[in-house]
Every structure is written in C-alpha cells, then in structure tokens.
Amino acid sequence: MASLTKPLRWQALRVADVSEELAILAELVPDDGWLTVPDIVERLGSDVPKVRRMIDERLLLGVRRGTPKVLQIPTLLVEPEPMVSLPGTLTVLFDAGFSDAEALRWLFTPDEALGCAPVEALRNNRIAPVRRRAQVLGY
Numbered sequence: 001m002a003s004l005t006k007p008l009r010w011q012a013l014r015v016a017d018v019s020e021e022l023a024i025l026a027e028l029v030p031d032d033g034w035l036t037v038p039d040i041v042e043r044l045g046s047d048v049p050k051v052r053r054m055i056d057e058r059l060l061l062g063v064r065r066g067t068p069k070v071l072q073i074p075t076l077l078v079e080p081e082p083m084v085s086l087p088g089t090l091t092v093l094f095d096a097g098f099s100d101a102e103a104l105r106w107l108f109t110p111d112e113a114l115g116c117a118p119v120e121a122l123r124n125n126r127i128a129p130v131r132r133r134a135q136v137l138g139y
Contacts, residue, residue, distance in 0.1 A: 021101035022065050028108040028117075034065070034072040043078065054082065058090050063101050074104065076119050085127045089118070092134040106134070 035043070040051050040060070054060045055071070059082060062073035077083055093103040107119040111133060114121045118130045 021099075021105060022063065024105055025063065025065070025101065025108070028105065029074050029076075033075050035075050035078055036070055036072055040073060040078055044082075058087050058094075061086070061090060061100055061104060063104060074108070074119075076108075076123065083122055085122045085125075085130075089122060089127070089131055089134055092131055093137070096134070096137045098137075106137070 037048060037051050037055075040046070041048055044051070051060070055062060055073070060073050060077055062071050064070060065072050077086060089107075090103060093106060098106065107122075108117050110117050111121075113133060114126070114129060118133065121130045
C-alpha cells in the first residue's frame, strides 16, 4: 500500500508509475467517492457528449481506474454541481507540470497551510489561498 506520510515536496513526489499514483488516490478518495461518465450524465441531467466535452475542456478531471479501467471523476468535483473554481486551479497545476493523477492527488491531499485538502478549501470558496499554494509548486 502506498504511503501518505511522505513529505509534501511535490517535485520529489512525482512518480512515473501511474499505478502508484492510483494507489495513493485510492487512499485519499474512497471507492464510493468516484463517478463514471454515465453517473455524471444522470446526476447533471446532461448527455454524454456534453460531459466528455467538460472533461476535454478541463472543467472536470478524472483518471482511468477500476477493473476494467474506466474514466472516473471524484464525486466532490461534481456535486452538488461542477466546481467553477476548478478549471483555473487545474491550469496552475498543469502549468507546473502535473499529470491528471498528480493534480487529483494534490487536490485531495490535506494541506497544513490550508487546514484541509485543497478540494475542500475550493468548495468553501477559498480559491485565492488554494491557487497561491498551487503556484508555489511550479517553483
């Protein structure tokens, strides 16, 4: 099982092994905390092309996981509605060189400076502090 006790030095934590990232994500987000594209379509009253476009445009973020591997998005990013603060935060993370799995890992890892996981801070409209923390990762 992957360890969550590693220091939060993201440059040092980057791993090429996607299975290790997925194992760490499994510790951060429980199995019932993920939605598939059809689940999101149902919950948002939308259609598959629109949800796929939201993912392509980085309005939502997910990873392929499970058996068989299917695209899944953490429930917290979708409910009660998609987070409007997510795309800008993801841009900062991707500009810092994060992969999708690494970005999700960062969003769900408790941050001492924020007092909670960045995704929780975003849900509580603490957008500026989260983005400041994300910007530091690029340096």
